[in-house]
Amino acid sequence: MATDRNRQAMRRILLPLLLTLAGAALLYGGGLRAGPYWQVVALTLAMWIALIQSWSIFSGLTGYVSLGHAVAYGLGAYLMATQFRDYPVWVLIPAGGALAGLFALIVAIPVLRIRGPYFVILTFGLAELVKFALLRLETALGASSRLLFGAPGTTTLLAWMVALAAAATLLRHFVGLSRFGRGLIAIREDETAAETLGVPVTRFKVLAFALSAVIPGMVGAVMALRSTYFEVLQVFSPTISFTIVTMAIIGGSGDARGPVLGALFLVGLSELLRGASPQLYLILLGLCLIAFVLFAPNGLSGLLDRRRK
Amino acid sequence: MLDTLLSGQLLFAAAVLGALYALIGLGLNLVYGTMRLLNIAHGDFLMLGAYGAFWWFTLTGISPLIALPLIAAGGAGIGLALYALVFRKQLATGLAPAVIEARSLLLFFGVSVVIQNVTALLFSATPRAYRHLDTVYQIGQTAMTGNRIASLLVALAILGGVLVFLNRTLFGLEIKALIQHREAARIVGINVSRVQIVAIALGFGSAAIAGGLLSMTEQVTPFMGFRFTIAAFVVIIMGGLGNILGGIVAGFLLAVIEIYAVTLFSAEARSILIYGAFVAILLISPQGLLGRARR
Incomplete structure (x- = not known):
C-alpha cells in the first residue's frame, strides 16, 4: 500500500518534475553551446512551449478553445515597450504577466457565458478589437512603432524563456492533477452535470482563463526585448493565437506532453523549410492541422498512448 | 453635415x-x-x-x-x-453538433491557410486590379460608376433568385426544412445528403460570385478574404443563424453602419466598428438580433 502510494507519487510528481528540469537544462545548455543560430531556435521553441502549455491550462482542460491568447502576449509586450526606459526589466516582466492576467479576469466574466464555437469566434473578435483599438491609440499618440535600446542579449533572454517554459509546463501538469483541474475537466465533459455535482463552474472557468494569460503576458514582455522594437499589428497578430491552437491540436492537449511535442514538431518543420518560401511552411501547417483533426484528434500524445496500448 | 449624411x-x-454583405451572409448561412x-x-x-474574375x-x-x-x-x-474529401465523413460520424461545429472550425481554418498561401505562392501577394465599366454616371447629385451599378444589380438579382428558389420550389423548401429541423426533415423523407450538396454548391458559388463582383x-x-469572413459572421449572427431573410436585412444594416462610421469618423474606425459590433452582438444576444435562431 505504502509502496504503491510512493510509486504513484513518483510517477505523478517527481518524474514530471525531473523531466521538466532535464528538458529545461538541455534546452538552455544545448542552446548556449551550439552557437547563436541554435540559441534563437531554442528561444523560439521555449517561447511556444510556454505559450501552448499556458493556453492548455484553460483550453485543453475546459475544452473552451481560445483564439485570443495573442492579446495576453501583446499586452505584456506593450507594457515592456512603453515602460522599458523607466522601470527595470525584472519589474516589467512580472508586471506584464499581471496585466495580462488582470485583463483576462475582467473580460472573462461576460465572455465565458458564451459556449462552444461562439466562444471561439468571440475570443477571436475580441482580440482583433483590442488590436485595432490599441492601433488607434498608438496612432493618436503619434507612436507607430517603438524602439528598445540596451535590451539584454540572447543568452539572458534564453535563460528567462526556458524558465518560463518550465514553469508553464509544471503549472499545466500540476493544475491537471489538482481538484481545480479535475473540476475543469468535468466542465469540458459536461458543464451542466459538473454544475449539478457542485463544481463552482463560473469561478473555475474565470480563474483558469486568468491563470492561462499570466505566463503569455510574461513571454510577450521577454519577446519585446528580443525583437527590440514594437509594432501593434505584429505583436497582437492573430497568427500567434492560430499557431498556438494548431500546435496544441497537433501535439494533443490532454496532458503536459502534448504541447512540448506540438512545439517540437512545428519548430522543427519551420527549421527544415527555412530556405523555402514562408508560404510553403504555412501550406504544410494547414495540411497538418486538417490531417490531425481528421485522423488523430488527440494529437501526437494521443498517438503515443494508442501505440502503448 | 446633415446634407452629406442624407445624400x-x-x-x-x-x-x-x-x-x-447580404450575398456572402447568405452563402455562409446556407452552409451553416x-x-x-x-x-x-x-x-x-x-x-x-x-x-x-x-x-x-x-x-x-x-x-x-x-x-x-x-x-x-x-x-x-x-x-x-x-x-467529398473532408466533411462528408465528419458529418456521417453521428457526432454531436457541438463537436462537428468545433472540428469544422479547425478544419476550415486549415483550409483557409492552405487556400490563402497557395494563392500567394501562385500569384504572389502583390495586389492586383483592373479597370472595367468605370464610366461615371450622374443621377441628380449622385455619381455612380458603372461597375458599382452592375455589382448592385447582379447581387440583388441573385439574392432575389435564391429567395424565390428557397420559398417557391420544392427543393428550396427542403433546404429550409433541413435548416429549421434536421431530424424532422429526415423523418418526412428529405434526402439530407442531396440537400447538403445543393446547399454547398449555392453557398460556395455565391461567395465566388461576390468576389467576382468585388x-x-x-x-x-490573397489575403483579402478575411475581412469578409468576419463581416459574413457579423451578418449571420446579427440576422439569426440559419435565418435567411434576417441575414439579408442584417447585411444591408451592417453596410449602412459601416459606411456612415467611415464618413463620420475615419477609415480606421471601420475595423474597430466591425469587430466591436461583432463582439457586442455575441455578448448581448448570441441568438441574433433580428429574430431567434432557427435550430
Whole structure:
C-alpha cells in the first residue's frame, strides 16, 4: 500500500518534475553551446512551449478553445515597450504577466457565458478589437512603432524563456492533477452535470482563463526585448493565437506532453523549410492541422498512448 | 453635415456594399444552417472568385460579368470537392453538433491557410486590379460608376433568385426544412445528403460570385478574404443563424453602419466598428438580433 502510494507519487510528481528540469537544462545548455543560430531556435521553441502549455491550462482542460491568447502576449509586450526606459526589466516582466492576467479576469466574466464555437469566434473578435483599438491609440499618440535600446542579449533572454517554459509546463501538469483541474475537466465533459455535482463552474472557468494569460503576458514582455522594437499589428497578430491552437491540436492537449511535442514538431518543420518560401511552411501547417483533426484528434500524445496500448 | 449624411452618394455606397454583405451572409448561412459547418474560409472563396474574375478579364478582355456563371461553378466545384474529401465523413460520424461545429472550425481554418498561401505562392501577394465599366454616371447629385451599378444589380438579382428558389420550389423548401429541423426533415423523407450538396454548391458559388463582383471595384490580394469572413459572421449572427431573410436585412444594416462610421469618423474606425459590433452582438444576444435562431 505504502509502496504503491510512493510509486504513484513518483510517477505523478517527481518524474514530471525531473523531466521538466532535464528538458529545461538541455534546452538552455544545448542552446548556449551550439552557437547563436541554435540559441534563437531554442528561444523560439521555449517561447511556444510556454505559450501552448499556458493556453492548455484553460483550453485543453475546459475544452473552451481560445483564439485570443495573442492579446495576453501583446499586452505584456506593450507594457515592456512603453515602460522599458523607466522601470527595470525584472519589474516589467512580472508586471506584464499581471496585466495580462488582470485583463483576462475582467473580460472573462461576460465572455465565458458564451459556449462552444461562439466562444471561439468571440475570443477571436475580441482580440482583433483590442488590436485595432490599441492601433488607434498608438496612432493618436503619434507612436507607430517603438524602439528598445540596451535590451539584454540572447543568452539572458534564453535563460528567462526556458524558465518560463518550465514553469508553464509544471503549472499545466500540476493544475491537471489538482481538484481545480479535475473540476475543469468535468466542465469540458459536461458543464451542466459538473454544475449539478457542485463544481463552482463560473469561478473555475474565470480563474483558469486568468491563470492561462499570466505566463503569455510574461513571454510577450521577454519577446519585446528580443525583437527590440514594437509594432501593434505584429505583436497582437492573430497568427500567434492560430499557431498556438494548431500546435496544441497537433501535439494533443490532454496532458503536459502534448504541447512540448506540438512545439517540437512545428519548430522543427519551420527549421527544415527555412530556405523555402514562408508560404510553403504555412501550406504544410494547414495540411497538418486538417490531417490531425481528421485522423488523430488527440494529437501526437494521443498517438503515443494508442501505440502503448 | 446633415446634407452629406442624407445624400444619395452614401446611400448608394451602402446599398452596393450591403448587397455584397447580404450575398456572402447568405452563402455562409446556407452552409451553416444545413450542416452546422462553421466556414471560416468563406471569405477565401470570395477571394478565389475575385482572382477568377481578374484573370478572366486580364486574359480574355471579356467582361467578368459574362464569366460569373463560370466563377460560381468554380467556387461550387471546390466546395463540393472539400465536402467529398473532408466533411462528408465528419458529418456521417453521428457526432454531436457541438463537436462537428468545433472540428469544422479547425478544419476550415486549415483550409483557409492552405487556400490563402497557395494563392500567394501562385500569384504572389502583390495586389492586383483592373479597370472595367468605370464610366461615371450622374443621377441628380449622385455619381455612380458603372461597375458599382452592375455589382448592385447582379447581387440583388441573385439574392432575389435564391429567395424565390428557397420559398417557391420544392427543393428550396427542403433546404429550409433541413435548416429549421434536421431530424424532422429526415423523418418526412428529405434526402439530407442531396440537400447538403445543393446547399454547398449555392453557398460556395455565391461567395465566388461576390468576389467576382468585388474585384471590379477593389484590389485583389490573397489575403483579402478575411475581412469578409468576419463581416459574413457579423451578418449571420446579427440576422439569426440559419435565418435567411434576417441575414439579408442584417447585411444591408451592417453596410449602412459601416459606411456612415467611415464618413463620420475615419477609415480606421471601420475595423474597430466591425469587430466591436461583432463582439457586442455575441455578448448581448448570441441568438441574433433580428429574430431567434432557427435550430
